Amino acid sequence: MARRADGGIRLRPVGTHKRRQTAPTYSPAGTGCPAFEQAVENLYKGQNEEAFWTLMGALNYALEMETHVLVPLQTALTVHNMPAPWTEHPVPAEKAKGLQLWTLRNDKGRTWLPLFTSGAAACGDRSTAARPMADYTLQDAMELALSTPGIDGVVLDPWSHSATLDGALLNGLLHAGHTPEEPGDAEADAGKEAARKGCWEQAVECFEKAAELGSAMGLSRLADCIYKGRGTRPGRTQARRMWKEAAESGEVLSMIALGDDCAARGETGRALIWYRKAREAAARMPDIEYTPQVCLRMAQTETRYTSRKKALALAAEARQGFALLAREQEPDAAQWLAEAEQLIRELTAEPPAQPAAYDMDSLQLD
Template structure:
C-alpha cells in the first residue's frame, strides 16, 4: 500500500513485487535428495520387492551423485525447544570428526544412526529440530555407521516416510563392484572408456559389438556416433532408426536422443513426448549416465512453464550430475553442464511484472 500525492491510497496486488531468485543447490539445505525421498514414499505405498529394489537403485544413484545428508550430533550445544540454524548451516565434515553421534534405539535393542536427506526432514520432530547437525556425504555417513561400535545401521528420515538399512545392506551398497550383467554390457563399457579417451573409432567398434550382442545401450551409443559422425561415416537416418529400436527396449538414452532430434527440427511437442517417456523409464532405475539429462530436458520443455520451483530443483540435480561427469571427462558433459547453468540463469533472472487486469491508478480511497 502506498500513499498518492493527492492524498489517496494506492494498493499493490499481493505478489506483484519482483523478488530476487537464487538457484537451489543439490543438498539437504536446497533440493534434498528427491530420488531417495520418492523411492521411500513408493516403498511405503507398495510394500513389495519391486519397491525395495527401486529404493536400492535410488540409493546407488544418490551415491553416484555424491549426495550429502545431515547427521545429528550429541553435544552440549543442543538447546531443546529453541530455534537453531543447524539444519541450514550444519557442522562441516572435517570439524565433526570425533563428535559423539545422536542415535535412536528400538524396542529390540538395536541402535540406528539417523540420516536426514533434507533440512525439512531434520526439523520434523522436536528432538532433532534444534540439534546440531553434521554435513556428510551419503557414502561417508554410511561408512561412519559401519565403523562405529554399537551402531547396527542407519535409518533415513525417521520422522516421516523412513527406510532402515542394516549393516549387510550398507556393505552391499558401498562395496559391491560394478560387473556387467547383460550381454553386450562389457563391450559397451569398453566403448565408453575409449570415448572418454577420445578414441571414437575404437568406441564405435565396441558399441557395434555390444549392439550385435543385444545391448540396447550399445545400440543407442552407436546411433549417437552415427548421428554426430564420431568414428564412423555420419548417417542421421540410420541413427534415428537405431534409436527407435533401442527405445522399444526402454533405453532411456535413446528416448532423450529422439527428443533432442525432434527439438532440433523444431517439433517441441514430439520432443516433450520423448522426454516424458525417458522420465518414466528413468524413475524406476535412476543413473548418473542419463538421469541428469532427463532432469534438464523436462525442466527446459515442461516444468519451467508450470512450476519454476520444480524446474529449479530439476536443474540443480542436473548440474550436480553433469559436474561430476565433466570431472570424469565424460564426452559432452561440459556442454550439458553449460546448458544447465544457462537454464538456471534464465530461471533466476528477474521476471517482468504481469500487466494488471484493471487500472491501478483508478483505485483509491478518498
C-alpha cells in the same frame, strides 16, 4: 510495514515486494534427494520386492551423485525447544570428527544412526529440530555408521517415510562392484571407456559388438556416434532407426536423443513426448548416466512453464550430475553442464514464462 519520513507508518500490501528467485543447491538445504524420497514413498505404497529394489537403485544413484545428508550430533550446543540453524548451516564433516553422534535405539536393543536428506525432515520432531547437524556425503555417513562401535545401521528420515539399512545392506551398497549383467554390457562399457579417451573408432567397434550381442545401451551409443559422425561416417536416418529400436527396449539415452532430434527439427511437441517417456523410464531406475539429462530436458521444455521452483530444482540436480560427469571426462558432459547453468541463469532472471503454445497434457506419438 515501513516508516514514513514524517514518522508515520506506511503499510505495504502483502506480495508487493519482489524477491529475486535464487537457484537451489543439490544438498539437504536445497533440493534434498528427490529420487530417494520418491523411492521411499513408493516402497510404502507398494510394500513389495519390486519397490525395494527400486529403493536400492535410488540409493545407488544418490551415492553416484555424491548426495549430502545431515547427521545429528550429541553436543552441549543443543538449545531445546528452539529452532536451530544447523539444518541450513550444518557443521562441516571435518569439524564434526570426534563429536558424539546422536542415535536412536529400538525396542529390540538395536542402535541406529539417523540421516536426514533435507532440513525439513530433520525438523520433523522436537528431538532433532534444535539439534546440531553435521554435513556428510551419504557415502561417508554410511561408512561412519559401519565403522562406529555399537551402531547397527542407519535410518534415513525417521520422522516420515523412512528407510532402515542394516550393516549388510550398507556393505552391499558401498562395496559391491559393478559387474556386467546383460550380454553386450562389457563391450558397451569398453566403448564408453574408449570414448572418454577420445578413441572414437575404437569406441564404435566396441559399441557395434555390444549391439550385435543385443545390448540396447550399445545400440544407443552406436547410434549417437553415427548421428554425430564420431569414428564413423555420419548417417542421421540410420541413427534415428537405431535409437527407436533401443527405445523400444527401454533405453533412456535413446529416448532423450530422439527428443533432441525432434527439437532440432522444430518438432517441439514430439520432443516433449520423448522426454516424458525418458522421465518415466528413468524413474524406475535412476542413474547418473541419464537422469541428469532427463532433469534438464524436462526443466527446459515443460516444468519452467508450470513451476519455476520445480524447474530450478531439476536444473540444480542436473548441474550436480553433469559436474561430476565432466570431472570423469565423460564426452559432452561439459556442454550439458553449460546448458544447465544457462537455464538456471534464465530462470533466476526472466519474468514468469508464458504458457506453452501447445497442450502438453494431450500430446501423443503417432
